[in-house]
Amino acid sequence: MIESTIQPGEPVEHQGIVVTPLFPRRTPAAVYSTLADALPLGLRIEEVSESGSVPELAVHNPTDANVLLYDGEELLGAKQNRILNVTVLVGAKSKTRIPVSCVEEGRWSRRSASFDTAPHAAHPELRRVKAERLAAAPMERGAAQADVWEAVRTKSARLGVHSPTGAQADVFRSREGRLEQLERSFPLQPGQSGALLGLGDDLCLDYVSRPDAFARLYPKLLTGYLLDGIERLGGKPTSPDRQRGFLESAERAATARGESPGLGEDVRVSGDGVIGSGLALDGELLQLCVFTSHGPEGRLARPSTRS
Numbered sequence: 001m002i003e004s005t006i007q008p009g010e011p012v013e014h015q016g017i018v019v020t021p022l023f024p025r026r027t028p029a030a031v032y033s034t035l036a037d038a039l040p041l042g043l044r045i046e047e048v049s050e051s052g053s054v055p056e057l058a059v060h061n062p063t064d065a066n067v068l069l070y071d072g073e074e075l076l077g078a079k080q081n082r083i084l085n086v087t088v089l090v091g092a093k094s095k096t097r098i099p100v101s102c103v104e105e106g107r108w109s110r111r112s113a114s115f116d117t118a119p120h121a122a123h124p125e126l127r128r129v130k131a132e133r134l135a136a137a138p139m140e141r142g143a144a145q146a147d148v149w150e151a152v153r154t155k156s157a158r159l160g161v162h163s164p165t166g167a168q169a170d171v172f173r174s175r176e177g178r179l180e181q182l183e184r185s186f187p188l189q190p191g192q193s194g195a196l197l198g199l200g201d202d203l204c205l206d207y208v209s210r211p212d213a214f215a216r217l218y219p220k221l222l223t224g225y226l227l228d229g230i231e232r233l234g235g236k237p238t239s240p241d242r243q244r245g246f247l248e249s250a251e252r253a254a255t256a257r258g259e260s261p262g263l264g265e266d267v268r269v270s271g272d273g274v275i276g277s278g279l280a281l282d283g284e285l286l287q288l289c290v291f292t293s294h295g296p297e298g299r300l301a302r303p304s305t306r307s
Contacts, residue, residue: 001251001255001285001288002247002250002251002288003251004025004026005024005025005026005207005285005288006022006023006024006025006193006194006207006288007022007023007024007025008020008021008022008023008196008243008247009021009022009023009189009192011198011240011243012185012186013237014182014185014186015182015229015233015234016199016200016229016232016233016234016235016236016237017182017185017186017197017198017199017225017226017229017232017233017237018197018198018199018237018238018243019186019195019196019197019198019222019225020195020196020198020243021188021189021192021194021195022192022193022194022195022196022205022207023189023191023192023193023194023211024191024193024209024211026209026284028209028210028284029209029282029284030066030209030210030281030282030284030286031065031066031210032065032066032067032068032089032210032213032286033063033065033066033067033068033213034067034068034070034213034216034217035067035068035069035070035073035117036117036216037065037067037216038061038063038065038067039116039117041062041063042062042063043059043060043061043062043063043067043090044059044060044114045057045058045059045075045098045114045115046058046060046078046113046114046115047078047079047110048097052078052079052108054080054100054102054142054145055099055100055101055141055142055145056097056098056099056100056141057075057078057082057097057098057100057115058095058096058097059088059090059095059096059097059098060095061090061091061092061093061094061095062093063092063093064092064093065092066089066090066091066092066263067089067090067092068087068088068089068090068208068213068279068286068287069084069087069088069089069090069098069262070084070087070121070208070217070220070221070287071084071085071086071087071127071277071287071289072084072121072122072126072127072130072221072224072289073117073118073121073122073217073220074103074117074118074120074121074122074168074169075100075115075116075117075118076115076116076117076118076169077111077112077114077115077116078110078111078112078113078114078115079107079108079109079110079111080102080104080107080108080165081102081103081104081107081118081167081168081169082100082101082102082103082115083100083101083103083121083122083126083130083148083168084098084099084100085098085099085100085101085130085134085144086099086134086260086266086277086279087277087278087279087286087287087289088260088261088262088279089260089262089263089264089279089281089286090262090263091262091263094262096261096262097261098261098262099141099261101130101142101144101145101148102145102148102149103122103126103148103149103152103167103168103169104165104166104167104168104169105149105152105153105165105166106163106164106165106166106167107165107166107167118169118172118220119172119219119220119223120169120172120220120223120224120227121217121220121221121223121224122168122224123155123224123225123227123228124197124202124204124224124225124228124291125151125155125202125228126148126151126152126155126168127204127224127289127291128204128275128291128292128293128294129144129147129148129150129151130144130147130148130151131275131276131277131289131291132147132275132293132294132295133147133148134277135268135270135275135295136295138258138268149166152166152167152168152171153166155168155171155227156170156171158231159171159174159175159231161174171227172223172227175227175230178230179223179226179227179230182226182229182230183219183222183223183226186222188215188218191211192211192214192215192218193207193208193209193210193211193214194206194207194208194214194288195218195221195222195225196243196246196247197225197228197229198237198238198242198243199228199229199232199235199238200232200235200236200238201238201242201292202228202291202292203238203242203243203246203291203292204225204289204290204291204292205246205247205250205276205288205289205290205291206221206288206289207285207287207288207289208286208287209284209285209286209287246273246274246290246292249271249272249273249274250269250274250276250290252271252272253269253270253271253272253274253276253290254269254270254271255267255268255269256268256270257280260279263281264279264280264281264282264286265279265280265281266278266279267279267280267285267288269288269290270293273292273293274290274291274292274293275290275291275293275295276288276289276290276291277289
């Protein structure tokens, strides 16, 4: 799946953080826009009712385009801030409900009628925890919630951040200047459609089929990467062998396909030290995110010796 879809570029390393651009091997077929594109055109994400429901939100897409809502994107406002549990493709002129987790434990009061998009996505450590918990209980609504709250609390404590409402967004705001400095070292490459983050032995892969969509998502994802990265500055950079082993493990991992809340098929990836999810439509892989697993799957496979 990965070898036939994704081509790694030249890694960029800065202070022990490694970001490798990924490029598509195929010309994309599916056409879609992103949340950042669609919100100004009238797309709305709201609580499902006046009383609300923590693990799901309602999306109304009145636009003429399908809209890709990306795993880990943070939504600000309404009764409490949330993140997307998985990537969902919302059909043009449609309404649907999407699975989410709360990243603001101490608030349940309406701040706005609908949600806005944050300038960041959840950091990979939190997204990995969420993916592992959802894999363990795929049919349970809100399965990852306690683990997500614990990940937000732990990150806040390590960075010495106090948030009145336990909001992940406050952790990002506390390091805004430092994150902006680091972001300049990892510019978007022409035609780039994904990224492979390396922080020592921990890796995170993000990919979408369209470079134009990734260009809109990359600033959010990169900010999330670097919130983890600032805790690992000056560490030993991820080796090429480690990257190769991760990609090979992801290639060999078992995949399971199921119903998506929106268009296409939900894809779950698990095995040999990796965990992740994706979205496929009409045989095309639209999106994929894979993380180094800290769960029971075990160590990454040994990389091959091929160049």
